[in-house]
Amino acid sequence: MTAAMGDPLSGQAPSGRGHWLALSWRGLRRDLRAADVRALFVALALAVAASTMIGFFLDRLERGLERQAGQMLGGDLVLEQSRPFDNEIRQRLRDAGLALSEQVDMVSMASFDGAFEPASVKVVDDAYPHYGEVHVERQGELERVATGPAPGEVWIAPRLAQLLDIEEGDSLQLGATSLDVTGLIEREPDQQGGFGSFNPRLMMHMDDLEATELVQEGSRVEFELLGRGPSEVVASLQDWLDTLAAEGVEVQDVRRDRPQLGNALSRAEQYLSLAGLAAVLLAGVAVAMATRRYVDRHLDTAALLRCFGATQRQLTRLFALQLLWLALAASAVGAILGLVGQAGLLMLLSNFLPLELPPPGPMPLLLGILTAMAILAGFAGPTLLRLKRVSALKVLRREFDPLPASAWAVIGVASLVFGGLLWLYSGNLTLSLAILAGGMVMLAVLWGLGALLMTGVLHLASRVPATVSGNALVVRLGARQLARRRRASLGQLLAFSVTFSAMAMIALVRGDLLTTWQSQLPDDTPNFFAINIQPNERESFSSMLEGAADSRSALYPMVRGRISEINGNDPRAAVPDEARGDNALRRELNLTWRSDVPEGNRIVAGEWFGEGGQGNWLGAVDAHAAGDAVPISMEDGLADRFGLRVGDTLTFAIGSAEITGEITSLRDLDWDSFRPNFYVIFPPDVLERFGHSYITAFHLDSEERALQRELAEAFPGVSLINVDAILERVRELLSQVTHAVELVLLLVLLAGISVLYAALIASRPVRAHESGLLRVFGAGDRLISRIQGAEFALLGLISGVMGALLAELAAAGLYLGWLDLSPRMHWELWVVLPFGGALLIGMIGHVLSRSVRRQTPMASLGLLGEA
Amino acid sequence: MTILQDLGLSIVAGESVAILGASGAGKSTLLGLLAGLDVPTSGELSLFGESLGDLDEDGRAQLRAGRVGFVFQNFQLLPTLTALENVLLPLELSPTAGADARGREWLGRVGLGERLDHLPKQLSGGEQQRVALARAFVTLPELVFADEPTGNLDPATGERVIDLLFELNQEAGTTLVLVTHDHALARRCQRCLQLDEGCLAPLSLEEVGI
Structure with a gap:
């Protein structure tokens, strides 16, 4: 030894x-x-x-996800506001070392041969896209290109082509100008997720924007400045970005707005x-x-x-x-x-x-x-x-x-x-x-x-x-x-x-x-979403699905509303710093109403409407009429991000009206469930007076796909979205x-x-x-x-x-x-x-x-x- | 390296033999060979008439089982077993009726009847060696090997342990092979052998000092 x-x-x-x-x-x-x-x-x-x-x-x-986030956002730093950006801002970004690209987003009517359809218009410049490629079909061939359409041309989503009955080579009318359809967009790299914009895409070049005469005083147009560069550069601009945000510029960057896994x-x-x-x-x-x-x-x-x-x-x-x-x-x-x-x-x-x-x-x-x-x-x-x-x-x-x-x-x-x-x-x-x-x-x-x-x-x-x-x-x-x-x-x-x-x-x-x-994704997980079902179509849509589609979710009414106040204050000031850029503050939320807890949701705090002797939710109508806060149920994760608890109040701007709700319950739900999910649920009889449509999800086997066509024909206004590809990927x-x-x-x-x-x-x-x-x-x-x-x-x-x-x-x-x-x-x-x-x-x-x-x-x- | 060479030795039943030698003379090696605890590189060894060279490790172990007892210089008690359990260990290998009573009896004979449940570390060196003596004799072996049994004990304690060893040996009529460098101890054996530079030579009683 x-x-x-x-x-x-x-x-x-x-x-x-x-x-x-x-x-x-x-x-x-x-x-x-x-x-x-x-x-x-x-x-x-x-x-x-x-x-x-x-x-x-x-x-x-x-790090890969950060990169992907950059692609989804369209850049490592994205500034957005409803008026054109000053040159000063552009210069400051360039000086910092960021490559710039500009976009303009709006919803506008596209027409062809007497047919009119609303389109979600995206105007891009020569620098588009910063990351990734556009998948575009041209003359029957699917191509991947790292550019947008050339001046004088438009690329449109296949659904828009279908709705307008327009083909490649035809001339599409947009505002005061007409543009040649030269491609069908299968996929954009910078596609911000979800069903936020339901209108089909139309992509065109920045040089043609003026001719459309669509940018007018009062029109709803979003101007975007997209920067590409290392995250250290973005970080170095933080103070300045904060002041911009305070002035009403929406600032998104990859570090904060990274998509959740x-x-x-x-x-x-x-x-x-x-x-x-x-x-x-x-x-x-x-x-x-x-x-x-x-x-x-x-x-x-x-x-x-x-x-x-x-x-x-x-x-x-x-x-x-x-x-x-x-x-x-x-x-x-x-x-x-x-x-x-x-x-x-x-x-x-x-x-x-x-x-x-x-x-x-x-x-x-x-x-x-x-x-x-x-x-x-x-x-x-x-x-x-x-x-x-x-x-x-x-x-x-x-x-x-x-x-x-x-x-x-x-x-x-x-x-x-x-x-x-x-x-x-x-x-x-x-x-x-x-x-x-x-x-x-x-x-x-x-x-x-x-x-x-x-x-x-x-x-x-x-x-x-x-x-x-x-x-x-x-x-x-x-x-x-x-x-x-x-x-x-x-x-x-x-x-x-x-x-x-x-x-x-x-x-x-x-x-x-x-x-x-x-068990989260059983074989009959809904693979179709139907949105934009009008109240008068509700009964007939349901009955058509009856017997054919299994695993249907309920039909949820949907009202779009923007959070205008939190506890009586400006929402951006009321939430923690890191939540200022949250999508839920920038976009309109889909609100719904229900008398019972939706399937797959679990109350984690407070009580559902009318439970626990707090009075019937029917009282909400009176509360609303009296200008008091109505009870609302909020998704737990969002409440957590915003630092909200049971008893806090939220005010929603719906159209020109405002409604204040008091959180009476928090719900835990599974966002991966392939069912309609809602951040905020109201009790019945409060939102009915606003314009609303319905959403549902259901499962169709491949042999039942005939029903898909029948539905599309019977309800031309309803958008059917097939999520098979996403499901398969998951x-x-x-x-x-x-x-x-x-x-x-x-x-x-x-x-x-x-x-x-x-x-x-x-x-x-x-x-x-x-x-x-x-x-x-x-x-x-x-x-x-x-x-x-x-x-x-x-x-x-x-x-x-x-x-x-x-x-x-x-x-x-x-x-x-x-x-x-x-x-x-x-x-x-x-x-x-x-x-x-x-x-x-x-x-x-x-x-x-x-x-x-x-x-x-x-x-x-x-x-x-x-x- | 050659430790032992040209050795010729036979021990007959009932005999007591002392092997004397200076430190490092190879006494322990010889004892290990005699008992079949190790194998020689060359030469013939037999125990109870059986040639050890023909047996494998297991065969040699079987030959020893119940027939050979050992007393070591450093006692070799299992530290986690009680005195009684240590004594019973050889008996347990070849199950015997009334083993427990026999173990108690032998511990009584070495004067430790009151300390059956003590662990080795709770016993003095002399007491530990007495446990080892009881363990060596409990199977009523035909042959007991003792390797410097007093080496780790003070003279007075060593004396008592040796008295006990010869007493038990005589009562049981066992053959005893004792390795030591202590002439006084060797003197009590019937025959003494001197191991020197790997060679073994008989010693007359005068040489041992009688």
Whole structure:
């Protein structure tokens, strides 16, 4: 054992840093043969691999999404107002380093051959588009071009062509001018989502705008200035942009107005972070276990060095440096694995992910190395201090071993470090503290439970009479060895149960995520939206769908209104800064009324109209008539963004009228449900007097598509929107995300196995001693291996039970607190973990102790050289 | 490296033999070989008439089971087992009726009847070695190997342990092979052998000091 360090102090007395660097490097190289050093290496490399793989991936995804956001917005910075921009503003943007493009948006009548249709007109210049391509069909060919129509030409949406019965080459009348139709727009890169503008698109060149004579005093026209450039440039303009916003310019930029990821993807993101942390935690546990053995093995070396005159400081430095080398090497290997892994993740998600992602940046790598160092310091630190405290006398007397590090000190420091990592990764201090506190409580509970179980096992083992033979004897001896080695066994029990529960939790969450996703989009998810159904068409539209379309949503009335006041103040002043640019403030909202809670909505605060003895919603009519606030129900997420609570009031401008509502309930709803969803719901009898139309969603199978034509013919004014393509994309995304999640699960499993490996290595010497003695007394290989097998299996079994308990509790906490799923019991856990655990630990233990059993009793008892 | 060479030695049943030698002479290695705890690179060894060279590790273990007892310099008690459990360990390998009572009886005979449930760390060195003695004799072995049984004990305690060892040995009529560097101890054996530079030579009683 002393040979591990050779004779590091031979020659001159240690001097200078270089000497210690070289010394530690040599020591580590000699040490690489030792199983514990290899276990440390593997655990650290896995931790770095997990954290860099997920870090690289998420980092690239974030930056990719920012880019995509730029595309959706039409630029990295977009200014919008209802009059033309001053040159001053243009100049300021150019000076800052942004490339500019201008647009004008309005709704206007397009006509052809006596037919008139409202069109959503977008006027673009030569710089259009900043990002992405327009998909346009010209002469039957679909082309992707990075430009808009040339002067004198228009491109129109196929629906407009259909409504006007106009073809390519025809001349379309717009205002005072006529333009040639030269293409059909299939897709625009900068398409701001949703059903905000229901009129079909018409795109034309800026040079033709004047001739249309459409821009007049009082006409509703939006002028846009779109800038393209790095986000730092946009950030540098922030103060100026704020003053512009205060003057009524709408300012959108990619950082604030980034589209939210779909629920599925953002949950997958959270899942990946969670799994990454689980892998890091497991690697930490493995490091802690392997370190125990490392320290035991180096106590003699440390004592010798003390004899030769090394100070505690020098010892600390020597071993710290040695492990630093190890951590660096492991980080390098881990980082390479992480790079390969994130490439794998991207490949799995490539069909879905927007555009090409930016290359991996350096941050995740730094974070990965930092993680390795933190794990080493936190999970190995307290144990390593033993080496420093070793007494030189140990060389003479074996029993002068320094006291083992207190289990609570080890766990305490490790928890603190892990809490720090949690904070670093999640950026959420409260969450990290909560998880940490919960974890500590759970550990204490597990410790107690483990001790209790151990006593129980011992009790049971002693009940087996000493005279039995065969299996009973094997179990009796195995159980007793386990239970008698109480301290070490408890440590292993904790490590294994944490490992099992982390593995199980990651697997559970994966399963529940998938089930939730799948149930979210059943086969009969509505794939058609019908909007603009007039009140008088309502009955006949419903009856036509009757029997043909399944999975229909109700018909919701829809009134368009703009938020004009919040709690009596200007809405922009009333909401938190970061919500000033919110779409819901800039655009008209779709308002509806209902007497009951819509399907898929859940009241999370307050009470629905007329419930809880607050009086009937019919009272709302009187309230309204009396000029008082009417009760309204608001979507929870929007209320949260605006910092609103039950009792706050909102005033809506609907046409020329204003209505004030008081929030009486907040609703939670699923925006990915492919059903009509509303931010604000009024009680009946308040909005009816305003102009309204109806919206509904329904599912049509491909063989029922004839109905689609019939509907279009019977209700020419109704817009039917087919969302099959979007649905398909979401389904595809889900299946790809599933693969990504599985890849990460594999990583967590590997980290778990590294824990088992490290723990078994740490306990090897004790087991070697036991089996050596048994052999001296005449036990054969078979018997010893069966006794050890029984011990391992029992350890696995108990760890499995405790792991199941821990996983169940932790999963419940996670579902409620983070992933927004409803918790449930997982019966399968209680079967799979104990028996799987018994099998797994039994097998790994068996394989690892083979070398122990191969040793001659002389060697395993350490008899050689004793005399 | 050659530790032992050209050794010829046979020990007959009921005999007590001391092997003397300086530190590092290879006494423990020889003992390990005699007991089949290790294998020689060359040469013939037989135990109870069976050639150890023909047996594998398991075969040698089986040969020892119940027939050979051991006393080690560093006691070799399992630290997690009580005194009684340590004594019972060899019995448990070949299940015997009334094992528990036998274990208690032997611990009583070495004077530890009151300390059955103590863990090794709660016992003094002498007491630990007495537990080891009880463990060596509890199977009523035909042969007991003792490797520097007093090496880790102070003289007075060592004396008492040795008295006990020979007392038990005589009562049971066991063959005893004792490795030591202590001439006083060796003197109590019927035959003494000196191990020197890997060679074994008989010592006359005079040389031992009788």
